[in-house]
Amino acid sequence: MISYDGTDHLFQFTTCGMSYCFALKEGFPLHLYWGTAIKNYKGSRSVIPGPRSFAPYADPKKRYFSPDTLPFEYPGYGTGDFRNPAYQIQLKNGSTVTDLHYESHRIYKGKKRLKGLPATYVMDDQEADSLDLTLVDTITDLRVVLTYTLFRDYPVITRSACFENHGCQPLRILRAFSMALDFSDDRFDLINFYGNHNNERQFARHPLSMVRTVIDSARGASSPQHDPFFILARPGTDEKSGSAYGFSLVYSGNFSAQIEVDQYHTTRATLGINPFDFSWKLDPGSSFQTPEVVMAYSSKGLGSLSQTYHQLYRERLARGQFRDRLRPILINNWEATYFKLSEEKLLAIARVAARVGIELFVLDDGWFGHRDNDRSSLGDWIVDRRKLPHGLDWLSQQVHQLGLGFGLWFEPEMVSPDSTLYRTHPDWCLHVPGRTRSLVRNQLVLDLSRADVRNYLFQALCNVLSNANINYIKWDMNRHMTEIGSALLPADRQRETAHRYMLGLYELLEKLTTTYPEVLFESCSSGGGRFDPGMLYYMPQTWTSDNTDAVCRLKIQYGTSFIYPAIAMGAHVSASPNHQVGRVTSLAIRGHVAMSGNFGYELDLAELSEDEEKIIRRQIAFYKQIRPIVQFGRFYRIENPFTGNTAAWCFVNSTRTEAIGFFFIVLTDPSRTMHCFQFRGLDPNALYKNIATGDVFGGDELMYSGLTVPDVKGDFRSFVWRIQKISK
Incomplete structure (x- = not known):
C-alpha cells in the first residue's frame, strides 16, 4: 500500500517484503529509504547532512540545506545540484534554470495507461496503488507529474514523469529521464549487459567508483550493444542471498542509464530516453510523457530479482491471447x-x-x-x-x-532503394536533405513518425x-538509424524524430x-x-x-x-x-x-x-x-558460464512437484574434475523421483548434496534430469 503522513509529509510504499520512502522537505521530495520492508518508517536516518564547504544554498539561514547534497526524487539543473539532473528545460529566453517544488498529490487504486507508450498493467484496480506527485516551477508554470505505482503481488515500483506546459510560452525539453534515485552510499556492484550482433547480453559486474558510468544507445533502437536494464547489488550478493536493485526501461529506442558516485560517496541512478540528440518542443497546453521504468528489489539475491521480473513481464507486460498459452515448437x-x-x-x-x-x-x-x-x-x-x-x-x-x-x-x-515503394516515395525514409543516405544491409529506415x-x-x-x-x-528490424530526420517535421522539431518514430511504431x-x-x-x-x-x-x-x-x-x-x-x-x-x-x-x-x-x-x-x-x-x-x-515455471541459475567451464540451471513448476535441470560442460577437463548438479527451489521435505532412472531422493538431498554429473569424455557435453514429486 501507499500511505501519506501529513505531519511528517512522508510517503511510504510497502509490499511483498519491500518498503520505499520519501518525504517533502522545504517543498522538495527527498528520498529516504528503499529496501527490506519496514512497518512504519519514522525517519531514523537523516538525509540532510551538515554544511559542506562551497555547497550552494538558497537561504543563508539554512546553509545545510544545499541542493548539491540532498537526495532528490527528481533532481533538476541550475540551482546548485552539480550532479547529473533528471530533467533540463530551456526557456524562450535561452536559459536552462528551473526549480520544481511540490504542489499536490493524489493516491489511488489501480494503474493508469501511459498515452502512446507500452507499460506494465493491472487486470484489477486492487492489484496496485498509485501516486501522482505534482511538482511546479512557478516562473514558467511548468508542471511535472511523477507517477509511482506499487504492485500488490510483486516487490516492484514503476515510475514515469509527465511534463505539462501550463504557461503561455513554449518550452523546450532537453532532458527528461523517467526516474532518478539517490542512494546515501556507494557500496554497490554494477551489473549490466553488453554485446553486439551475435553476442548479445553478455554479463558484466564491477564495483562502483568515483565516476559517472553511462550505459546507453543512440542507434534508434535499444540495441545489442547495451540492454536498457542494470542492477545495483550490494557486494557479496549472489544468486541466493544479498540485496539487489533492478532498473528496467520499458522502451525500444534511444536510452541512457547513468550511475554517478559523487564527492560525498552518494550514488545517483537515472534511466530514460537518451538526451543525446534529443529535444522536444513543449507548446503551451501540451504535455510530454516519458516511458516507464520498472524498479524491483530483492533481499534474497539475484535469482529472486530475476524471478520477479520474469513473472511480472510474463503476466503484466505481455498481453493478448498468447500471454498464458504454451508457445508452439x-x-x-x-x-x-x-x-x-x-x-x-x-x-x-x-x-x-x-x-x-x-x-x-x-x-x-x-x-x-x-x-x-x-x-x-x-x-x-x-x-x-x-x-x-x-x-x-x-x-x-x-x-x-x-x-x-x-x-x-x-x-x-x-525499405530497399531497389523497390517500387522507394521509387514512388523517396521521401518516406529517414533522411536529411543534401546528405548521403547511408545504407546498412542495402536498406534504409522508413520514417514511422x-x-x-x-x-x-x-x-x-x-x-x-x-x-x-x-x-x-x-517482425524483423535489421539496421539502426542514420541521418535521423523527417521530411514532415519543421526545423525546430527535427530532434524529436527518433522518439516520434518509436511512438509511431508503437x-x-x-x-x-x-x-x-x-x-x-x-x-x-x-x-x-x-x-x-x-x-x-x-x-x-x-x-x-x-x-x-x-x-x-x-x-x-x-x-x-x-x-x-x-x-x-x-x-x-x-x-x-x-x-x-x-x-x-x-x-x-x-x-x-x-x-x-x-x-x-x-x-x-x-x-x-x-x-x-x-x-x-x-x-x-x-x-x-x-x-x-x-x-x-520458476527459473534458477546455478553455474555461471562467464566465470567457468560449466553452465547449469533448472526450472521448477509453481507447485514444486516437478523440475527439470540442465548441466553443460564446454571443454574437456584433463584433471577429470567431478561435477555435481544441485537443484534449487524444491520442497526440502518432499521425495522426488528421477524419471529416467527411477531413483528417489529427498528434495533436501537434491538441493544440498546434489547429483553426480556423469564422467563422460569430450567437449560440449550436456546432461538433463527430470524429477517429479512422489507421495511418501
Whole structure:
C-alpha cells in the first residue's frame, strides 16, 4: 500500500517484503529509504547532512540545506545540484534554470495507461496503488507529474514523469529521464549487459567508483550493444542471498542509464530516453510523457530479482491471447534455404516437420518482391510468383493440411532503394536533405513518425494477413538509424524524430495486434538487437540472437535470463557446423540449450539422416513434456558460464512437484574434475523421483548434496534430469 503522513509529509510504499520512502522537505521530495520492508518508517536516518564547504544554498539561514547534497526524487539543473539532473528545460529566453517544488498529490487504486507508450498493467484496480506527485516551477508554470505505482503481488515500483506546459510560452525539453534515485552510499556492484550482433547480453559486474558510468544507445533502437536494464547489488550478493536493485526501461529506442558516485560517496541512478540528440518542443497546453521504468528489489539475491521480473513481464507486460498459452515448437526455413526457396523445398521441410512433431512452419525472408538477395524489395510486400507460383494462401493451406501452423517473416520498418515503394516515395525514409543516405544491409529506415507511412504499412500487411491463413509473424528490424530526420517535421522539431518514430511504431503495433489478436507476433532485430520490455508489450516473444551456436548461446541465454523469462526467448537448434561460428556440436547439446527457451529448429529437415530424425523426434516429444515448466515455471541459475567451464540451471513448476535441470560442460577437463548438479527451489521435505532412472531422493538431498554429473569424455557435453514429486 501507499500511505501519506501529513505531519511528517512522508510517503511510504510497502509490499511483498519491500518498503520505499520519501518525504517533502522545504517543498522538495527527498528520498529516504528503499529496501527490506519496514512497518512504519519514522525517519531514523537523516538525509540532510551538515554544511559542506562551497555547497550552494538558497537561504543563508539554512546553509545545510544545499541542493548539491540532498537526495532528490527528481533532481533538476541550475540551482546548485552539480550532479547529473533528471530533467533540463530551456526557456524562450535561452536559459536552462528551473526549480520544481511540490504542489499536490493524489493516491489511488489501480494503474493508469501511459498515452502512446507500452507499460506494465493491472487486470484489477486492487492489484496496485498509485501516486501522482505534482511538482511546479512557478516562473514558467511548468508542471511535472511523477507517477509511482506499487504492485500488490510483486516487490516492484514503476515510475514515469509527465511534463505539462501550463504557461503561455513554449518550452523546450532537453532532458527528461523517467526516474532518478539517490542512494546515501556507494557500496554497490554494477551489473549490466553488453554485446553486439551475435553476442548479445553478455554479463558484466564491477564495483562502483568515483565516476559517472553511462550505459546507453543512440542507434534508434535499444540495441545489442547495451540492454536498457542494470542492477545495483550490494557486494557479496549472489544468486541466493544479498540485496539487489533492478532498473528496467520499458522502451525500444534511444536510452541512457547513468550511475554517478559523487564527492560525498552518494550514488545517483537515472534511466530514460537518451538526451543525446534529443529535444522536444513543449507548446503551451501540451504535455510530454516519458516511458516507464520498472524498479524491483530483492533481499534474497539475484535469482529472486530475476524471478520477479520474469513473472511480472510474463503476466503484466505481455498481453493478448498468447500471454498464458504454451508457445508452439517451430521450424524456420532461413538457414535451410536462405533466399533460394521454392514451394517444393518448403513443403519438403514442412512434411518432415509434421512427421517429427513440430507445430509451426515459418517462411522467412525472400518470399516477396523480386528478393533474390538483400539488395532489393523491402517495402514491396507482394508475393514473388517466381518462387511461390501458387501464392501464399495455397502454401499456407498445404502447410495447414499437414497439421502445422503457418508463419511469415516481415521487415516492415525498412525499405530497399531497389523497390517500387522507394521509387514512388523517396521521401518516406529517414533522411536529411543534401546528405548521403547511408545504407546498412542495402536498406534504409522508413520514417514511422509519418502517419502516411504507418497507414501504408498497416494496409500492406493487412493485405497479406487477410489473404492467407497466417498464425505467426516474425517482425524483423535489421539496421539502426542514420541521418535521423523527417521530411514532415519543421526545423525546430527535427530532434524529436527518433522518439516520434518509436511512438509511431508503437501505434502501428497496437493497431496490428488489436486487428489480428489470433496471430502470434515475435520480435527480431538481427537477432536480439531490440530485445526489450517495450517490444514484449506487443510481441510476447523475441528471437534471442542470430547466433544459434549452442556454446555461445549458453552465455547469451544466461545473460538474457537476468530480466527476461524463458518463454520470451526464441531458441533454435541449427545445423552443425554452425553457420555463425563454424563450431561442431552434437544434436544433444544443441537440443538441451534450445529447450531452455522457446524451442524450435532452424536447419534443413529434409536433409536429415534417419538417426538425426529419430533424435529430433525424441527431443520434440521430451520438450512437449517439460514445456509447461520451462515456459511458466520458476527459473534458477546455478553455474555461471562467464566465470567457468560449466553452465547449469533448472526450472521448477509453481507447485514444486516437478523440475527439470540442465548441466553443460564446454571443454574437456584433463584433471577429470567431478561435477555435481544441485537443484534449487524444491520442497526440502518432499521425495522426488528421477524419471529416467527411477531413483528417489529427498528434495533436501537434491538441493544440498546434489547429483553426480556423469564422467563422460569430450567437449560440449550436456546432461538433463527430470524429477517429479512422489507421495511418501
